[in-house]
Amino acid sequence: MNIVCLGGGPAGLYFGLLMKLRHPEHKVTVLERNKPYDTFGWGVVFSDATMSRLQVADPVTASEILGAFNHWDDIAVHFKGETMRSGGHGFCGIGRKRLLNILQKRCEALGVELVFEAEVDAHADIAAQYKADLVIACDGINSKVRSRFAATYKPDIDERQCRFVWLGTRKLFDAFTFAIEETEHGWFQAHAYQFDGDTSTFIVETPESVWKAAGFESMSQEESIAFCEKLFAKYLDGHPLMTNAKHLRGSAHWIKFPRVICDQWVHWDTSADGRQVPYVLMGDAAHTAHFSIGSGTKLALEDAIELADTFERVGHDVKGMKEVMTAYQATRSVEVLKIQNAARNSTEWFENVARYVNLPPQQFAYSLLTRSQRISHENLRLRDDKFVAAYERFMASLANFDDSAKAKSTPPMFLPLQARGVSLKNRVMVSPMATYSAVDGLPGDFHLMHYGARAVGGAAIVFTEMTCVTPEGRITPGCPGLWNDEQQNAWARIVDFVHAQSDAKIALQLGHAGRKGSTRRAWDGIDMPLNDIARDGANWPLMAPSALPYMDGVSQVPHEMTQADMDAVLAAFVSAAKRGAKAGFDWLELHCAHGYLLSGFISPLTNHRSDAFGGALANRLRFPLAVFTAMRQVWPQDKPMSVRISAHDWVEGGITPDDAIEIAKAFKAAGVDFVDCSSGQVDKREKPVYGRMFQTPFADRIRNEAGVRTIAVGAISEADHVNSIIAAGRADLCAVARPHLANPSWTMQEAARIGYTDLNWHKAYVSGKRQMETNFERAAAMAAMSASPAAAKGEN
Numbered sequence: 001m002n003i004v005c006l007g008g009g010p011a012g013l014y015f016g017l018l019m020k021l022r023h024p025e026h027k028v029t030v031l032e033r034n035k036p037y038d039t040f041g042w043g044v045v046f047s048d049a050t051m052s053r054l055q056v057a058d059p060v061t062a063s064e065i066l067g068a069f070n071h072w073d074d075i076a077v078h079f080k081g082e083t084m085r086s087g088g089h090g091f092c093g094i095g096r097k098r099l100l101n102i103l104q105k106r107c108e109a110l111g112v113e114l115v116f117e118a119e120v121d122a123h124a125d126i127a128a129q130y131k132a133d134l135v136i137a138c139d140g141i142n143s144k145v146r147s148r149f150a151a152t153y154k155p156d157i158d159e160r161q162c163r164f165v166w167l168g169t170r171k172l173f174d175a176f177t178f179a180i181e182e183t184e185h186g187w188f189q190a191h192a193y194q195f196d197g198d199t200s201t202f203i204v205e206t207p208e209s210v211w212k213a214a215g216f217e218s219m220s221q222e223e224s225i226a227f228c229e230k231l232f233a234k235y236l237d238g239h240p241l242m243t244n245a246k247h248l249r250g251s252a253h254w255i256k257f258p259r260v261i262c263d264q265w266v267h268w269d270t271s272a273d274g275r276q277v278p279y280v281l282m283g284d285a286a287h288t289a290h291f292s293i294g295s296g297t298k299l300a301l302e303d304a305i306e307l308a309d310t311f312e313r314v315g316h317d318v319k320g321m322k323e324v325m326t327a328y329q330a331t332r333s334v335e336v337l338k339i340q341n342a343a344r345n346s347t348e349w350f351e352n353v354a355r356y357v358n359l360p361p362q363q364f365a366y367s368l369l370t371r372s373q374r375i376s377h378e379n380l381r382l383r384d385d386k387f388v389a390a391y392e393r394f395m396a397s398l399a400n401f402d403d404s405a406k407a408k409s410t411p412p413m414f415l416p417l418q419a420r421g422v423s424l425k426n427r428v429m430v431s432p433m434a435t436y437s438a439v440d441g442l443p444g445d446f447h448l449m450h451y452g453a454r455a456v457g458g459a460a461i462v463f464t465e466m467t468c469v470t471p472e473g474r475i476t477p478g479c480p481g482l483w484n485d486e487q488q489n490a491w492a493r494i495v496d497f498v499h500a501q502s503d504a505k506i507a508l509q510l511g512h513a514g515r516k517g518s519t520r521r522a523w524d525g526i527d528m529p530l531n532d533i534a535r536d537g538a539n540w541p542l543m544a545p546s547a548l549p550y551m552d553g554v555s556q557v558p559h560e561m562t563q564a565d566m567d568a569v570l571a572a573f574v575s576a577a578k579r580g581a582k583a584g585f586d587w588l589e590l591h592c593a594h595g596y597l598l599s600g601f602i603s604p605l606t607n608h609r610s611d612a613f614g615g616a617l618a619n620r621l622r623f624p625l626a627v628f629t630a631m632r633q634v635w636p637q638d639k640p641m642s643v644r645i646s647a648h649d650w651v652e653g654g655i656t657p658d659d660a661i662e663i664a665k666a667f668k669a670a671g672v673d674f675v676d677c678s679s680g681q682v683d684k685r686e687k688p689v690y691g692r693m694f695q696t697p698f699a700d701r702i703r704n705e706a707g708v709r710t711i712a713v714g715a716i717s718e719a720d721h722v723n724s725i726i727a728a729g730r731a732d733l734c735a736v737a738r739p740h741l742a743n744p745s746w747t748m749q750e751a752a753r754i755g756y757t758d759l760n761w762h763k764a765y766v767s768g769k770r771q772m773e774t775n776f777e778r779a780a781a782m783a784a785m786s787a788s789p790a791a792a793k794g795e796n
């Protein structure tokens, strides 16, 4: 094959040498516009895991790189005069120039033709000019090939919010260093690491608004560097900051990071000599991942490995080209997306440093270390168990929990939480889940068994499913209610059972279905109007803030609520809250999420009113807040109240996470103790982005921006998730829903899995405790024996 790499960065050089190494018969040419050994940049970092991959691909290059590496294990976070240091992270730093020199030398030794000072024109017919069978478009972040064939690649370029500058210094940092400093205009952060014997990279970053307020737009390059030297003087020990972008004037060397995603990675072009030749994107041309997770060069090298391996698997000739291209894109795009998701979390964390500055410095550092959600609590423990143990002791002190006499520190998931007069034994809550098993709103034996089993299952608090304040406020005929004495007594039986048989608390969730009412039980057709009239009776009339059906042409059209309707609904909520208090519930939650009646008032998609209850968010909140306030007045003062909200409608024009901050602030002012941060189910057009802990960022933002305690929910399915969320201060409680359908004792099981043995089990079940713990201990020992150290450390 005749292969041309357009661009002599890490991607082009490494792919070139891998192909030549495996098949010397191929002709490989790398075209690079710079002179040899003439490049921009300071140092780049790799994790130990990346090094293991390079070792397999080409041991010679890997050992050269290893020899030139500056290796370190620690991350140090400097914040508000304190330094938090954790070890075991396993990074290597190398100068970009040094890396390119190693790759260039290896290319030359293997017979790759390197053509320097070869500026390739944006419209050059490379395939015809070089008789190429394959063109690798590895021309970097501003790729001309990508622009030329943009109609095929469909690049999505998102310019991020921060300005940053890539500087160097002779100050040698002995850890990967984050320094966060405040100015009168806002926060600046430095990311610094040593990459060779006498130089460190020093990146300074700040939100563009802060950068502008500090006057950077009109500063010369010298002035802006002097500003950074002064701001970070205590970390530089008198060493100046250096730039290698002298050619750039004024503020031009402060850039905004462009996040690049391409829909397609391969364009088939017809060359002048009539052949169909693939132009395949690789490295920064195909994708970028924010520098704060140090993955740009790693991704470029791994692209090269994947394409070379695919040729090896499918056949390294022109015949298999189509198949190779398809397989390469399919595999790499998924891998890259995972890194880009982690990079997005990390980017957003640094864009919003101001959100976290009120956390205690230790927690600020923990939040920073776990910002990408790729490093979890247990993963940190693997890296540095002493750091995690000390941090757990610190978390215990925050929770006023004295575990100093115990040999082992307490995982954050099992720290107690005080809410008004209610003490929760840990941070797990059984999330509200409809069971559609009531008759005439009456909870029965099923509910006693269901809630009872979950109460003895180890969670600190069990929430009831949405319990409806009127018969017409039910979602389905199977939904429970709390509008009469019989229901109150039935709930009291369940509450009493929970209190007598467990040390768990029980919360009542009250709601009204609004326009989503009068539908079938989920298993008969979720959200569909009733159809089994003989069994369920006729559909009942619906009310909502506006006369808009949930599903056009399918759902019943509700009538627009009048003032009298609102008065009656408010009174029903107050009456149910009083009954809940009489039944002995420990906690009350008002359901203002998922498109039900009160949520319907809050979202602009469902509230089109022109009176005082419609229009601006403050108006749309008026009725839900009135209901909350009236309930708070009758609900015992020593018992907490939470509100569940949809923090994101996931629909253009709907509620956004920014709105959710305002909603949370309004409920906080009305006296809410916790905001339960769910999302969606308001509008059928929603496009949620699912994933592990996918709604936790809402709880994080609300907790740290609105200053109110939060409950995180959504795809939280392991103790490790709970520990990471609580430890980082992203939420105060974790609601776990579906895992509790499969396993009422989810908390007992997760405690045993992570080796936490202090959880109380019901005395009738205690004989099973030690056995479960032993089984998990054995499984963990087996897993440890088969895991490689690099895999354990993972990535940064």
Ligand SMILES: Cc1cc2nc3c(=O)[nH]c(=O)nc-3n(C[C@H](O)[C@H](O)[C@H](O)COP(=O)(O)OP(=O)(O)OC[C@H]3O[C@@H](n4cnc5c(N)ncnc54)[C@H](O)[C@@H]3O)c2cc1C
Pocket (backbone or CB within 6 Å): 006, 007, 008, 009, 010, 011, 012, 031, 032, 033, 034, 043, 044, 045, 046, 118, 119, 120, 121, 138, 139, 140, 141, 144, 165, 166, 203, 282, 283, 284, 285, 291, 294, 295, 296, 297, 298, 299, 300
């Ligand atoms: C501030 C900052 C910090 C970073 N830190 C890290 C880090 O810690 N770790 C890490 O792994 N990565 C880091 N990166 C990212 C890293 O630099 C890139 O992701 C990596 O170099 C991508 O390799 P590449 O081969 O795809 O592109 P590049 O390295 O950009 O190479 C592209 C090459 O193509 C050449 N070229 C472009 N157009 C033409 C043309 N028309 N004709 C001829 N030649 C052309 C260019 O001169 C260049 O040599 C950082 C980036 C920035 C901006």
Ligand SMILES: Cc1cc2nc3c(=O)[nH]c(=O)nc-3n(C[C@H](O)[C@H](O)[C@H](O)COP(=O)(O)O)c2cc1C
Pocket (backbone or CB within 6 Å): 431, 432, 433, 434, 435, 464, 465, 466, 509, 591, 593, 644, 678, 713, 714, 715, 716, 735, 736, 737, 738, 739
């Ligand atoms: C069967 C089922 C019924 C649900 N019913 C309710 C409900 O009554 N009230 C409520 O606020 N959320 C309800 N939810 C949403 C859950 O409380 C939770 O927010 C959601 O399932 C995401 O958490 P998970 O990923 O742990 O399942 C329900 C979820 C399920 C699966």
